[in-house]
Amino acid sequence: MSQVANLGIFKIPEIKNEPMKTYPPHSEERAKLQAALSELRKKAPIEIPILVNGQEIRTDKIEEQRIPSDHATVLARYHEADPATIDKAIKGALAAKASWEALPFNDRAAVFLKAADLLSVKYRYKLLAATMLGQGKNAWQAEIDAAAELIDFWRFNAKYAQEIYQQQPPVNAPGVWNRLEYRPLEGFVYAIAPFNFTAIGGNLPSAPALMGNVVLLKPSPSAVLSNWIVLEILREAGLPDGVIQFIPGPAAEITEQILKSPDFASLHFTGSTQIFKKLWKDIGNNIDIYKSYPRIVGETGGKNFHVIHKSANIENAVHQTIRGAFEYAGQKCSAASRVYVADSVWDEFRTALLTEHAKIKVGPVEDFTNFYGPVIHKASFEKIKSYIEWAKGDASSEIIAGGSYDDSKGYFVQPTIIVTSNPKSKTISEEIFGPVLTIYVYKSDDYEKILDVVNETSGYGLTGALFAQDLHAILLGQNKLRHAAGNFYLNEKSTGAMVGQQPFGGARASGTNDKAGSPNLLYRFVSMRTIKENFINIENFSYPSNLA
Known part of the structure; x- marks a missing residue:
């Protein structure tokens, strides 16, 4: 092996995050x-x-x-x-x-x-x-x-x-x-x-x-x-x-x-x-x-959560949840797939969520107006389909949006929202890796108890988000959910970690x-x-x- 001279201590050029292009029409x-x-x-x-x-x-x-x-x-x-x-x-x-x-x-x-x-x-x-x-x-x-x-x-x-x-x-x-x-x-x-x-x-x-x-x-x-x-x-x-x-x-x-x-x-x-x-x-x-x-x-993997406290800004929580759950058809290991909503804000959250859900377009990626495209392959399509069909037959589950799918040309699954009365439901506890979101409505006064449920429901520990304006609720959530997520977000969706800003990874089964x-x-x-x-x-x- 030939010797290589090292004739200086060199300094890396200044590093910043790469500016992202947005691809607007006619650009x-x-x-x-x-x-x-x-x-x-x-x-x-x-x-x-x-x-x-x-x-x-x-x-x-x-x-x-x-x-x-x-x-x-x-x-x-x-x-x-x-x-x-x-x-x-x-x-x-x-x-x-x-x-x-x-x-x-x-x-x-x-x-x-x-x-x-x-x-x-x-x-x-x-x-x-x-x-x-x-x-x-x-x-x-x-x-x-x-x-x-x-x-x-x-x-x-x-x-x-x-x-x-x-x-x-x-x-x-x-x-x-x-x-x-x-x-x-x-x-x-x-x-x-x-x-x-x-x-x-x-x-x-x-x-x-x-x-x-x-x-x-x-x-x-x-x-x-x-x-x-x-x-x-x-x-x-x-x-x-x-x-x-x-x-x-x-x-x-x-x-x-x-x-x-x-x-x-x-x-x-x-x-x-x-x-x-x-x-x-x-x-x-x-x-x-x-x-x-x-x-x-x-x-x-992950079974990532959003917790909506009664003090949350509901408009922000809804938009963040739509993005966190359905971007890339839910095929991110950090995707939000379970949401816990305080009953005092449930009606407002549900109305806004369904209004925004109705705007989601699904289809081929070459149509830039589509919010997301297909799931990756037939095996994934069949797995997601099986969870949706299970929810249709489960007495404790109600599909309030979506629930349809079509693989005749591509592997397309419509964004599906399930509300369950069972905090240990199959769709709220198992990783699906698709555009399926399950919601559990908890009593506002049981906020501390629901944090324990969030922590114990899944063996994963990847990402999670808490939406609240009340400082005590934020501090309590941060402490109770300390080991539930390696990436924890406040009033921000569970996805989207950036290199240099939010180092990414989780513990437990994640x-x-x-x-x-x-x-x-x-x-x-x-x-x-x-x-x-x-x-x-x-x-x-x-x-x-x-x-x-």
Whole structure:
């Protein structure tokens, strides 16, 4: 390995959140996005290879990513990695590791800062179009995800990494210099990405890579195209071959092979709670074969709440609830899916909620007037449908809005609102991951009791919101719900965390709460080494206390 000179302590450029475009009618940005959508449609189906060591690999097994709002149309065909390819990916990543981790931090950071700038301008509309068509997001949801959030991850991670490296021992004894190194993990990181956020698919491999790690990325079958474009951007930004290996394919087979490697050093995961728990058990069962104790970093699901106190501003609470529950068809891990409303404001809340609900438009993402589009695939559609049908037959539940669905062309589910008299109802306690909201009306005088119900109803602990103007009610809610949500909002919806402003993550069944969009996440992918350098030789081994 050749020596690399480090001739300065460099400072990251000033970092701010990426300004978001709003795509109003007749704007240049809307025209450019519509052109990108049209071009992507014309190119479909797009062939996506495996990427290992910079080499594009094509196998005999090909799977399809379809457009969920038009499921007869294949958006992309992607090659699936086989065992020989996975073995090659592991060996290639480990071979690339030495030179990548030895690269000065400023050179590693420059790759991701350049990627952010490329996405901000050159690739913005292409990645948004892939996210809209492939993952069913409308223009605004794609903008805040695939553009703004991913750009923010790349830029803020570089800022946070620089701050981490600057943290050094504050005290040095005479004749001694103490130093800390933030080494990458010994081995490779395995990143498993979800379908619902392109930014997460980009951050899962990028955060460990920035800290000098090498990564194997398995994209979601429903987001292969957008994740491939992310790799395209990183490669143009100068990411060396082998640092991030792109290995789409069958999750169970790929994961089983990877977790049997002695060099497996970390899991970086976003997905379902059930899969995360299984992975944790599998890693535990394999613990004797690993060279080190693997770092397990995961964010899973949620059963997120809004609590409406009698002092709440009802107009704000209604608008925030519509957004929190139904943006992106409720397919955010932070989406509001259970609401607790004080009976003294229930009539006002219900009237306003139904009035606003009637304005929601659902349909293909290419129609910019639609508030949300399809759910991601048939399995998701069938699951959501089953909950709606269950509610129709449940004596304690009443569907007061929505309740219909249609998968003849795309996987569309109308925004559904259920009112239940059972605080432990199936739809208020189980994660649905769709546009279904369940409301429980509580007695205003039982506010403190309902906080206990909110806290105990779900095993998750991701996000939650409290709407109140009464300071005592706010303080009580904050304290009683301290562990019910890793991201807690006051008079604001449960979704929409921004990198650099609200680090995101939850505990309990929702994950390890390592907070993406903060320095804490980056710490999980380094292993510190303490270096003590002595400048003064000792003349003997004994101490004064040894003297007679």
